[in-house]
Amino acid sequence: MKKISLIFSLSLISFLLILNCGDSDRSMPAGAPIEVVGVDTSGNGQKDAFGYMLRSKGNTRIVYQELDKNGDRRSDEFIWVGSTSRRSKDAPLQEAVKVYEESDENNDGTIDTIRWFLPNEYISLILKDTDNDGYFETTQYYNYQKKPVRTEIDTNQDGLADIFIWSSRAEIDTDFDKTPDLVVFGTSKLELEEKAVNRKETKPLNKATSYFLNPKLIPFEERSIIGSGLFVE
Numbered sequence: 001m002k003k004i005s006l007i008f009s010l011s012l013i014s015f016l017l018i019l020n021c022g023d024s025d026r027s028m029p030a031g032a033p034i035e036v037v038g039v040d041t042s043g044n045g046q047k048d049a050f051g052y053m054l055r056s057k058g059n060t061r062i063v064y065q066e067l068d069k070n071g072d073r074r075s076d077e078f079i080w081v082g083s084t085s086r087r088s089k090d091a092p093l094q095e096a097v098k099v100y101e102e103s104d105e106n107n108d109g110t111i112d113t114i115r116w117f118l119p120n121e122y123i124s125l126i127l128k129d130t131d132n133d134g135y136f137e138t139t140q141y142y143n144y145q146k147k148p149v150r151t152e153i154d155t156n157q158d159g160l161a162d163i164f165i166w167s168s169r170a171e172i173d174t175d176f177d178k179t180p181d182l183v184v185f186g187t188s189k190l191e192l193e194e195k196a197v198n199r200k201e202t203k204p205l206n207k208a209t210s211y212f213l214n215p216k217l218i219p220f221e222e223r224s225i226i227g228s229g230l231f232v233e
């Protein structure tokens, strides 16, 4: 589902860029207002995607777009788009890069998922409000294989994660002093999250084997792009 929405969004960006290629001589002075272009991507006669375009001489950039993916006439995905400095010599336009995306995954009218992207469609992290209370307590970090490798949960809403979940262990900071003190083991993220949140089968955390305290112990494939310690050797 995630993948589909990403592909959909990126193809929309391409579509809007192609759409505007022919107009590239219609340049606007600096400081021109952002132009809105609506597109009917589903072909039902109703516009379901809106690109916010910034036009300057010889260049058109999409800076923001909104999509109505479920056709309820309300946008449920909001995407900020940047552009790379990379530009092939024949290309009239800079390449669009999605940098930020908000979406309403459960279609209740409230944003519950925020994705931050890096160039080349790498996801750096995803923020989630899984219990729909308006607080984004869950953060998922991704690796270079575009897989989620670590989930962090801020259970007491103090702005700091207190549960850290990898593939086979979760570490818990029970007294919210920024240092995990308990550990649980398991084989799936779901199992680990359930055990950590409900404090089931917890063991005292041996500081010497803590992934949180010793990032170098984290298997390479479980290191996230951001906050991985990959650049600290």
Ligand SMILES: [Ca+2]
Pocket (backbone or CB within 6 Å): 103, 104, 105, 106, 107, 108, 109, 110, 111, 112
């Ligand atoms: Ca929602």
Ligand SMILES: [Ca+2]
Pocket (backbone or CB within 6 Å): 128, 129, 130, 131, 132, 133, 134, 135, 136, 137
């Ligand atoms: Ca929440």
Ligand SMILES: [Ca+2]
Pocket (backbone or CB within 6 Å): 153, 154, 155, 156, 157, 158, 159, 160, 161, 162, 176
């Ligand atoms: Ca916390």
Ligand SMILES: [Ca+2]
Pocket (backbone or CB within 6 Å): 172, 173, 174, 175, 176, 177, 178, 179, 180, 181
């Ligand atoms: Ca602690």
